Amino acid sequence: MKERFLFFALCMVAAWPAPAEIYKFVDENGRVTYTNIPRKGAIKLDIGGAEAPARNRNHAGPGNFPKVDAKTQRQRDDLRRQILEDELASEQRALAEARRALQEGEAAHLPEEAGNPQKTQERLKRLREAVALHERNIAALRRELGLAR
Structure with missing residues (x-):
């Protein structure tokens, strides 16, 4: 029984979302690289939580989308x-x-x-x-x- 609890607790910890740090680096040629590895000259981005964009469920599509009766x-x-x-x-x-x-x-x-x-x-x-x-x-x-x- 104790082993089951320990296994369950480990699974829960493993599933816990880890905060991701994202860095933006622009090299001498102007190429932009986004990475999770910090490097000299990179800027840490504050992206907040990874949330899905809110949807308006009452809106079926673009305003110019054809309607069917x-x-x-x-x-x-x-x-x-x-x-x-x-x-x-x-x-x-x-x-x-x-x-x-x-x-x-x-x-x-x-x-x-x-x-x-x-x-x-x-x-x-x-x-x-x-x-x-x-x-x-x-x-x-x-x-x-x-x-x-």
Whole structure:
């Protein structure tokens, strides 16, 4: 128990943010270098804490950014959803075909592969990879459809 506490305390200390000192150095050719290593002639910069800039959440973009009315956006969303559903149906058909080809490939022994099990394994590997690809595509399309609803 004591070891766990000690480990936890060490992790907390290691995660403690360290203040960074930044120096600006300008060489004889006018090149500016920023570094955390102090050197003669460098100026220490006071940058304060590393904070993210404040965002105005009510502001969606620049003033001249084109606005889309709700009806147009809804039409775009519906079109996107329809495209995703069409792609999903296409991938499902391709998956069924790939599975059928894999089943047939596992049952079939091609004459050119006779005596060479390596060729059979390579052919079956390609068929399995095709099935896996279509399964991943279907999962990705379902995720996108879940976000689009």
